Amino acid sequence: MFQQFRYFKPIITISLIMLISGLIISCGSTSSIPIPATPTKEVEVAVVPPPTPTTPAVPTSVPAILAPDDSCVNCHSDEVQLLLTSATEEVEVELSEGEG
Amino acid sequence: MGCIACHGGNGLSGDKEISHIDMRTDPIAAEACDQCHTDTHNDAHSMHSNLTGYQTVLQQRTSEETLAVINEEAFGNHCESCHTSCGQCHVSRPASVGAGLSAGHKFKKIPPMNLTCTGCHGSRVDMEYKGKNEGIPADIHWTQEGMPCFQCHTADEMHGNLDFEQSHRYDGPQMPSCSEAGCHADMTDDGSIEGHDEDHFGLMACETCHAAEYKNCYSCHLEKNDEDVPYFKTKPSMMGVKIGYNPIQSDDRPWKWVVLRHVPIDPDSFAYYGENLLPNFDNRPTWVYATPHNTQLRGPQALTCNDCHGNKEVFLTEDDLLSYEVKANQPVMVEEADIPALIETQSP
Numbered sequence: 175m176f177q178q179f180r181y182f183k184p185i186i187t188i189s190l191i192m193l194i195s196g197l198i199i200s201c202g203s204t205s206s207i208p209i210p211a212t213p214t215k216e217v218e219v220a221v222v223p224p225p226t227p228t229t230p231a232v233p234t235s236v237p238a239i240l241a242p243d244d245s246c247v248n249c250h251s252d253e254v255q256l257l258l259t260s261a262t263e264e265v266e267v268e269l270s271e272g273e274g
Numbered sequence: 275m276g277c278i279a280c281h282g283g284n285g286l287s288g289d290k291e292i293s294h295i296d297m298r299t300d301p302i303a304a305e306a307c308d309q310c311h312t313d314t315h316n317d318a319h320s321m322h323s324n325l326t327g328y329q330t331v332l333q334q335r336t337s338e339e340t341l342a343v344i345n346e347e348a349f350g351n352h353c354e355s356c357h358t359s360c361g362q363c364h365v366s367r368p369a370s371v372g373a374g375l376s377a378g379h380k381f382k383k384i385p386p387m388n389l390t391c392t393g394c395h396g397s398r399v400d401m402e403y404k405g406k407n408e409g410i411p412a413d414i415h416w417t418q419e420g421m422p423c424f425q426c427h428t429a430d431e432m433h434g435n436l437d438f439e440q441s442h443r444y445d446g447p448q449m450p451s452c453s454e455a456g457c458h459a460d461m462t463d464d465g466s467i468e469g470h471d472e473d474h475f476g477l478m479a480c481e482t483c484h485a486a487e488y489k490n491c492y493s494c495h496l497e498k499n500d501e502d503v504p505y506f507k508t509k510p511s512m513m514g515v516k517i518g519y520n521p522i523q524s525d526d527r528p529w530k531w532v533v534l535r536h537v538p539i540d541p542d543s544f545a546y547y548g549e550n551l552l553p554n555f556d557n558r559p560t561w562v563y564a565t566p567h568n569t570q571l572r573g574p575q576a577l578t579c580n581d582c583h584g585n586k587e588v589f590l591t592e593d594d595l596l597s598y599e600v601k602a603n604q605p606v607m608v609e610e611a612d613i614p615a616l617i618e619t620q621s622p
Contacts, residue, residue: 244276244285246293259290269499272508273397273491 280306300361300369307360319434321443322358330441334558335539340551348547351504352496356394363390370394384424391423397511398489398535402568407513410486413568426450444563447526452480469576479520479532481566483576487513488566490536497546508538515575517582518590518606522563534590534606535564541598556602561590584616 249255278285283297301307303317317323328349332341355370362368363385366375371393376386385391392400405412415421430436431449438446452458461467463475469483493509518534520527539560544551575581575588582588589608592600600607 244278245288246277246281246283246285249288249290249293250277269503269505270507272494272506273489273511274506274508 300359303360311360317360317433319436319440320432321434321440322363322432323434325353325357326440327442328353328356331539331558335552335554337553340548340553343548344544344551348496348544348551351498352506358390358394367393371396387422387424397491399567402486402488402566405568407487407489407568410513410568411570414571415569426455444522444527476528477530479527479529481533481564481569482517482529482531483573483582484569484571485515485533485566485573486568486570487515487574488533488535488564488568489513490516491538492536493540494538494543495540495546496544512536515573515588516561516590516594517575517588518561518608520563521559521606527563533564533566534559534561535566536561555598559603559606560599561603561606579617583614586610586613589613 249259276285277283280301281297281299282301284293284295287293303323308317321327332344332349336344358368358370362373364382365379366373367389371389376382376389392403401407402410403413403416405417411417415426427450434440436446440446448454453461461470461475463470463472465471469475474483489511490513491508491511495507496504497507498504516534516536517531520529520532521534523529537560539552539555541552541555575585590603590606591608591610595603595607
């Protein structure tokens with residue numbers, strides 16, 4: 175029986191190593207384990223107390239220079255739109271000679 | 275802040291043409307930047323912006339009538355391209371070197387040196403400072419310390435935030451000053467350093483010994499082609515050191531001897547735009563006070579005493595002048611008799 179065990183000993187050892195390695199890798203991997211969705215918290219809305227005689231209202235600090243119609247970024251961040259509306263680049267020929 | 279606050283335009287329209295009406299790629303400082311940056315910025319007084327330096331030297335070489343002719347078209351065609359604005363340093367490259375945002379639309383408090391400072395000041399400052407002129411070493415402030423421009427040149431200097439009116443970049447005290455900036459403040463004429471004695475120290479600007487060969491430019495001619503595109507032509511530049519008399523001697527720059535650089539002005543520089551537009555060409559030297567950006571422990575003119583003493587080659591004499599510029603350079607040209615005499619016995 176001991177002779178049979180000696181015969182199987184390397185196979186058992188290798189199998190154990192592979193099993194342990196597999197366990198370690200699977201523990202470190204994040205891709206195969208689904209991440210539980212974080213429960214959405216309710217947004218807390220700050221309640222601004224109404225002005226009272228002792229606490230005068232403070233105006234909200236909104237930058238006056240931010241125009242409400244400032245929608246430039248809508249187009250200027252749209253690559254397809256920019257390519258469609260872009261002007262053809264003029265190739266300038268360098269006429270000057272020598273160091274400026 | 276939104277885009278329109280600085281760039282203008284019409285944000286209500288989705289049509290490209292309509293939304294871009296009254297839009298400015300490069301915002302005007304007075305209408306945009308200066309509204310907030312009142313303490314740190316002074317665009318109107320910055321020579322990078324107002325180009326006063328050009329006007330100052332042109333006024334000296336022109337008459338009232340001919341300056342008006344130059345300002346009518348030539349100045350705008352050729353000189354104003356060197357104008358820069360707040361955004362052309364802090365957001366993009368200057369238009370004169372191709373524009374283009376430096377890093378998206380990020381505002382850089384300190385502009386990127388390679389894209390802005392040396393983007394414009396390239397053929398002389400950048401090539402000298404970084405040792406790009408063949409066979410001539412880079413400035414030791416660059417090789418030993420890697421010092422960027424702003425480490426010597428302050429924001430106040432760049433922005434014209436000064437307590438005096440500046441009509442030329444060498445007006446007022448030295449900016450930067452080698453000794454007063456806290457770097458070489460221990461320099462004296464006590465002779466503890468060779469050459470820093472009473473006979474030399476107070477008579478010579480630092481660069482007289484510490485500059486290596488620098489670039490001298492010649493004969494700039496301004497023209498337009500058949501399609502009205504302006505361009506310039508200059509003759510090949512020459513490397514060298516020329517010591518001469520200080521043309522702007524004052525309490526701030528008291529030295530007798532300085533290094534002089536040849537500027538590319540020529541009596542016919544503006545000839546395309548009219549006849550004899552520089553009638554007072556001789557009012558200002560063509561070899562001008564210079565501050566080369568290639569500081570060495572010793573320049574080739576100061577390796578030994580007799581590399582300067584008795585060495586006519588390093589002094590600006592009449593032999594170095596073109597026929598049309600002899601009169602203009604009388605204030606800076608050195609008479610051979612005034613060249614310091616050869617020293618017979620030199621210490622090793």
